[in-house]
Amino acid sequence: MNSGLRALVGARVSVVQGPEKVSNFAQLETGMRWADANGLSVVAMFQDLDVSAGKYTPFERPDLGKWLTEEKLWEWDVLIFSKIDRMFRSTHDCVEFAKWCKEHRKILVFADDNLTLNYRDAGKLNSLDQMMTELFIYIGSFFAQIELNRYRSRAEDFHRVLRTTDRWASGVPPFGFQTVDHPSGKGKTLARDPYGYEWLYKIAEKLLAGWSWIRIAAWLNESKVLTNMDRAMIKNGKESKERPWNVGTVKLIMTSWSTQGYKTTDKGKKPHLDADGNMVRIAEPTFDDATWEQIQQAAAKRSYNGTRRVHSENPMLGVGSCGLCGAQLAQQISARRGKSTIGLPDNRYYRCGRTPLNCNGMNISAEEAERTLESQFLAEHGEKLVIEKVFVPGSDNSRELEEVTGAIARLRAESDAGLIETQEDQDHYISRLKGLTARKRELEKDTVRPSKWEEKKLDITYGEAWARSVDPIEHREMLRKWGVRLILQPKSSVPRVILEFSK
Template sequence: MRRVLFAERISDDRNEKSDSIESQHDKLTRRAETEGATVVGTAVDLSVSGDVDPFQRKELGPWLTEENLSKWDELWVSTQDRLSRDDIHFLRFVFWAIEHNKTVLVLDDPGFNEQMHSRTGRLLLHAKGLGPAMELDRIKARTKDSHERRRFTTRWTGGIPPFGYRPVKRYLDGKTATYLEQDPDMVKVLQEMRRQVLAGQSFFGVAKALNESGEHTARDRARLRRGKPVHRRGAAEGVPEQWSETTVKSLLRDPALLGYKKHKGEVLYDSQGQPVQVAEPIFTEEEWEVLQAAVEARIQTKVRRVNGTSPLYGVVWCGQCGSKAIHKSSVHSGVDYRYYTCGAWPKEDRCRGISVRAAEVEEWIEIYFLQRYGQERVTEKVWVPGTDNTRELEATRKRISRLRHLYVEGEFEDNPKEYRDRMHALRARETELAAEPVVEGHWSETDTGQTFLELWGTLDLEGQRKQLIKSGYRIEVGRKTFDVTPAPESWPERKTRMEHLGLSGE
């Protein structure tokens, strides 16, 4: 009995149609029926380039392992390049087949298997392998040239679009090309992410909200557009990717949200030194400046909320060892008992641990805070954008250096005018950027029209926690000790401050 394995492959190298696989299978099946061979398996590799090693292919590779070699005797393909279009990979497979006494049948080359077993035949096979390899090199070169030509245009050259955008086909100048446009649903998500960060939410908190609401990442959205299931690396198909603190932070700092085109992670600039605009920006320049300032402030913030850990995390500290206090609760006989205890104890010997009732701490801090700030006006920070062209100036000078290098290498021998025009534009932009002063952006305090006493009643415990941190409050609790920084005001201090505010101190 002849046990036959079919190897079928289709790639995107030659814009092959999906029915190419069907055509391969029909030819192989008819041949098997004619010769009375038994087909033990079919390895179908879809969208696999011809330069992928047969031993590394997802479907064919497992059939070539030691554990599966005994299951088949002959490997059949419709044409030689279905095995490989890389001459080195092709010859390696040929010698492997000889070593393991396997028959290889190529439908359009009846003498293939016989040639494998003679030196002259193998020489011919080597020559045959060079043809597909050279064609593959030409395809790669054409693809690279095509990408190079389109790189600095407003067209989308492929890949996963930035979050907030989706690819669309447009018919322009007699040709169909792909461009990017804003996706309204993703834009709403980005605006909400910006609002949360400006309100003081952590990157972790934003990620948690995105995961709870079931928002898909850019990668999963791209899969769904192609009709494929979502997939988290290391998990089964259908399990979506999760947002993380890192992905949220990276997304909100990505200049692609301004519609800029990127290559290898860097923004592309045209010959005039301007970013290549591939789509409408998600945020205005002012919105972007404010967001970046809030992101940087969040990155530099030392006291961060650990969700679900402590209602006053970052406010209450251990008065003995200086560690952050953690919140613990338990229920006994239907009564909820809550305490703040030292976060270091008992893991570290430096502290014997403290434990105080949470309700008492929260009540006292509210009294102290409102005593000191209750009649003060609440202000909010507003970002005043600055101007700093240092980064763009540095990028422009690098482009001047690269352009000069290309000129020395003879890139512009046939078109020296293009070199002069591009260099002139870059030099002019360099001069313009160097002349502009650097003005640092800064936060400005503006009155909200409320006092802290009016605001306090509208805040939940998390909002009160954030407000206490903004106001610089720190509570150190110990055994029979309760220290507040800044210290509560004395009566003379309180009276003087209230008179200064135009209020009665009586």
């Protein structure tokens, strides 16, 4: 293999179980050994951890996907995995990715399986070795898919059996509980977690004292209280969320039946019922019945607070931001109250969208914000020609350069061997050699050209483009594409709205 080729070494693990999980490191080590043995330069290593190959195609995976984009695919030639099942758990994904490799002239290597799919070398594209390699890789992906389906079937059967028992199947337990060995000696069950149990009572105390969901979430984040998910992440050597609590998480633990020790479905929102229609208890309740009822009544009172989210699209999404914290501006409607205002439209406004606690006083009438944005932008830039960024794909002419260099070498070998005898042969030889040499010089000047963005000036002004539509969502997309940003300032500031324009 050409020692000048650039390699990516990848690893994938469906479930990371803790610091003792080292299969990803072993995969990378295998790939690095293969690259070193074949004289390749490794440009990068990547790891897709907690990523299922049955759920995500290669193009959808967080780390691998970045290297398959138009911007990055010109930076490497060879992709190395240790085994086929680390890359594929689907024959369909395997076939589609092989097509992509052929289209982009990439080499795919499975080091431990001793398989190399080479779409870079033109001389091997239709060879018997290449065809056999494709067949073996397709067969390998087929068996990997069968293995995945068997695992899923066993897991579904396992969960189906455990649904009506007091055993815990798997996953992170509800807040206030921890997994322990089942008294029967088979599997796991749930028991009270002292840390979570203490905080559940503190949260209930604040809720019954009249605190809002937002205030409770902010207080929990300020107190550095960890959710069970964050504690599990830290145990497995990962970073926890900086602010794990929000309105949704607080409300869920204060209203979910799982807090009372019952098995639940629909992410904790509904109790699981057995064949007789009874709720299945797996652990002792956190609160007594009277306290739980008080908590549910307090939660119900917070279901409506005079404001509601707008479920239509936000005309300021991706355009407006808070001048204090930088969060996106959220759109909300404050319902009018009182009999005298019945029939009048609701008040629409934008506010700081930071959660769980938005910046105090950072809100503005939607009409004022939109009017100011339009008038100020058109006044300053309406007469200018529109400038848009255009993506220019890169190119890789290294394969053609190799072929041209080889053709020149063959021509010269024919000449050195005395195979050019007549004047006609000589003229043909000189003509071909000149053409190939000229082409070689062109290719050497621009062998690999990376992708890039270029600015293009259109034959239309910003004002003319704006006037072509009255739809606020189309206007929003124009502003986002042009790089226009609205920054909301505090109420004491003048002006309250500042525009930034990147062009």
